[in-house]
Amino acid sequence: MFDSQKNYVIADLHSHSTASDGMLSPKAMYERAQEKGIEIYALTDHDTVDGYLSIKELANKEGVPKLISGIEWSTLYKGMNIHIVGLNFDANHPAVTSAINELQNTRDQRSFIIVERLQKAGLNITYEDVKALSGDNHPARPHFARYLVDSGQVKNSQAAFNKYLGAGKPGDVKTNFPSIEEVIKITQAAGGIAVFAHPHKYKMTQTKLISCIEYFKSAGGNAVELGVAQMNPQLRKRLTLVCKELELKGSSGSDFHQPDLSWCELGKFEHVPKEIEPIWIDFK
Template sequence: MASQIDLHCHTTASDGALAPEALIDRAIGRNIETLAITDHDTMAGYRQVADYAKERGLNLIPGIELSSQWRGMGIHVVGLGMDPTHPVIVEAERMQTEVRRERAHTIAQRLEKKLQREIDFSAVEALAGGEVGRPHFAQYMVEQGMVPDRKTAFTKYLGAGKIGDVKSGWPEMETVVKWIIESGGQAVLAHPHHYKLTRTKLLDCVAAFQHAGGQAMEICCGLMDRNQSGQLKKIAQYEGLLGSCGSDFHGPNKFGLDLGVMPPFPKSDEVLGVWTNF
């Protein structure tokens, strides 16, 4: 179901397929009224099109998706509504960029050892056109004939728990939540269903997130099913969290995921939307 609000999507400033301006055009074409560009560890895409979105009448909320870890596992936290000029978020972006670059080199080294083949890092950088992430390695591996498709690249080498899944270096979840809050924003626990946690562990994660100052969690995200959305809604209600929604759109794909595609958001008397604060 298409929503008029999408608070989680990506551009070429991180690992998305569309340039920021093209993403704005697509959002308007899909009748989205409120959008947040949440590129991984950077607000560059938002800054590039903030004025353009305003000119076109789109309510563009400042956003970012920060990488972190909790109990040694990777957790993503979306920040919404930060002051993009605040020194805390600017410094956070610088530090995350440094970690991301070191991480990319580690991934390349691990893949070389596993595959017994050289990884041309400059070629991966060229594919990225900016900061290198796992999707760029996947694309490189396909083009070099190392794997038949991107799905195989993640299933065998780059997905959770695989050789290319490098978590070391990311700050603790508590730290990135504080960055967001200190920059005037609200912290949102991103796509909780992706982490494959038991209910008990997910509740522990939510509790730690709240203790750090987190205010919301995504309860309607992309192609998750209604059962997953319903379970997350109950957790948000029980814990007193605001709800957020987003497609996590990275670019057109064969599965039908697009901007605004997500399960329907609950009624406001069930869970209050985080966007009501902007």
């Protein structure tokens, strides 16, 4: 079992399975975390805890890695989609269940709008095409990208986002997601921790990003993902100072979705800076 007093723990607290937009099953994800030497693991599928619940008993039996409940909440902040990771909460809490049901309905409505927009952009696609890829789950943009690649309408997933699904493109549909403050309250009502996800991935100036993190803190947020891959060293340094000033803890995670992307493999990310208290010391 992990030692919370160690200087560094391999804690991958951000990853995705087929319960949302990942390519591996929840069980395969847990087994991969074992293979990669992860000590603490969280499956944080988008707006659902189904994947976590499906492997909870397996993880209790196996023991290592220690499994933490997780979810990646979709929120809106000044018209932008900001993701907040919830960790170590009661996945069956009524507030969590209610919020997930609302979000899944919202995601389904958005999928129909995305299909209409992509059709108007000249693509050959239907809701049924994408639903066939998402299975029992609500379609997400990676499912759309996968279909466009599989049907030969774009070269690869990156091209799908660059031309059709990324920010400002036809498939970039803003929806009525809850506020950052709302999902923080829901997560904490269920006994959990709220984490500002992948701060380096938002298309905003550094000043606006810091302002957003300050709002996150004022709303009761607990930590920021600083232990990630591909973050500019200067941004990491600046955000480390911001977290120290705001007394925010640090989290780590790969944001793993699929096996063929080596730069976001499970466990492959920078350490949480040593001057920042890691969130896993609070995990029981």
